[in-house]
Amino acid sequence: MTSSENESDLSGPEGPDDPAPDPVEDIVVIGTGFIGLPLALLLADHGKRVVGVDIDQHLVREINDGTLNLDEDELQDLLTTGPVERNLEARTEPTDGDAFVISVPTPLTEPNKSPDLSALEAALESIRPYLEPGDLINVESTIPPLTCEETIVPFLKEAGFEPGADIQLTHSPERILPGNVFDELVGNDRVIGGIDETSRRRAASIYEPFLEGEIYYTDLLSAELCKLMENTFRDVNVALANEFALIGEELDIDMSDVIELANRHPRVDILQPGIGVGGHCLPIDPWFLNEVDPEHTNLITSARRINDKMPAVATRKIRRALASHADPTVLAFGAAYKPSVDDRRNSPAMQIVADLRGDGYRVRHYDRYVDELAYDDLPSVLERESPDVVVQLVPHEKTVAALEAERARLIDTGVDVLQFGVENPIEP
Known part of the structure; x- marks a missing residue:
């Protein structure tokens, strides 16, 4: 694992005279679904003491007794390794920890396509009794821009903590592909946005034991925007291919052949059209940008x-x-x-x-x-x-x-x- 460093004081790791961040040994992962469970398994396998929290009692029981069926061999194998059996416990309620990693869904409300932050807010409330000065909150959930500033920071202040001084706060959005979760968790670069440098550096210590990609440091808002922009870029390009296909349908021509010809241009890479876009990212994340700035998201919402x-x-x-x-x-x-x-x-x-x-x-x-x-x-x-x-x-x-x-x-x-x-x- 390597860390990116550039001229900005937001992006570099600690300097030679900076003290090492406090260790993160006990990690509470809130949400053990598509994102949280693989992370919990990797952390436990690398010696961290991990509590995975989920409201699904059936899932909690299957994690604890090792009977959960996962769709990737690497993750299934991790579930029954000695370190994971020793270090991972699933619960329906949080407990104390050095760090709380929030990995809960952020769906859309229908029909107005606004972000539903109720799961995030419930996760925050669930850890309130266990927060102590020196703890870290690291949000992996994909969230709308300004969520950290307008939702999490006020929550911490209302709970009696000064963000950054008492409780460290970071946002490190996941980048994984269903069907290849293990390799992407280990190999993909990681963006960590933090309220201050100490928060960023300490959050990095969560991923350092297993990460082979690079870590890039930034601020909270930039990290929120980064994930949304990545998925919006993909969604807009899929929409372009689909619109080409609809034009082809109107003209009674197979646009797949035309797309293949167009892609012979050295600077053109049109995707293939399809019956729609699914998953938890592309159909949702572009609307988070529209939520904060509807005036300048015309192309984005048209693609959606x-x-x-x-x-x-x-x-x-x-x-x-x-x-x-x-x-x-x-x-x-x-x-x-x-x-x-x-x-x-x-x-x-x-x-x-x-x-x-x-x-x-x-x-x-x-x-x-x-x-x-x-x-x-x-x-x-x-x-x-x-x-x-x-x-x-x-x-x-x-x-x-x-x-x-x-x-x-x-x-x-x-x-x-x-x-x-x-x-x-x-x-x-």
Whole structure:
């Protein structure tokens, strides 16, 4: 692990005469979901004493008895290592610690797309009885700009602490990709924004035992903005590809081929279009920027609306295919928001299935990666369900291959096969 240093006094590590920060040995992680649990496992594996806190009693029990099933081999292996079994305890209530890492969701309220900070506020209230001078609060949750200044700092002052002097405060937003969490937690660079230099340096000691990427130091607001800008950049570029695809649909041309040609330009890298954008980051984070400055987020919100309407575009195409069938049985494969993961948060596939069912269609829904929707093998499902139409919503590699093997037989028996994400991604 290395630390970035530049001319700004916000970005460099401690100087030669600065005292070393107080050690961080006991860490309380508030929220043991997609982000908090992998962090807790890595910390415990590297000798930190960790308490993972979650309101889900079932999850707490599975962590403590080692029966939790994780979708990555590296994380599953960590769960049962000796250091983790000795150093990690899950609880439904916090306890004392040197540092409190907050890793709770920050969803949107509907329909106005405003950030819902209730989980963050509840996390803060839960640790209030355990805060002592010298403790560190490190927020990993993705939060709107100025949340630290306008929500967390007033909370600390109301609780009787002076932020920075009594309680250290940092924001270190996560950068991970579902399906590759372990490698990204270890290998990705880490941005740490703090209320002061001591806070930043002490927060860095949380990650130093396992981090192979670099650490970049900054202030609280810059750290808040950094994560939001990263995901907004991605969302806007996806929207551009989707808008190109919609233009192609209007002109009756496969824009995937045109995109491939355009990408032969040395400074062009257009993404592939799709049926929508899911996950917990891209559909949410751009709205956090709009919340603080709606006047200057026209491009950002336009991109969001383009991506938000893509599931409706896909649903319309499926309805056209169903029109030739009387009371059809639809067999839909894919529920995750992207291939090869089980994450269904804000999944376009889930929205498409819900819309079709809302129209009165009989839809049988499966996904090989999602426990509640899993199946043994594709031929058995086909035989059991006897569908009139098969729709592949998510191009899981194994699903694509299995459908390809059955495609000719299905077509011969009069079954329509619609596959998104294979050739022209928005055309089934």
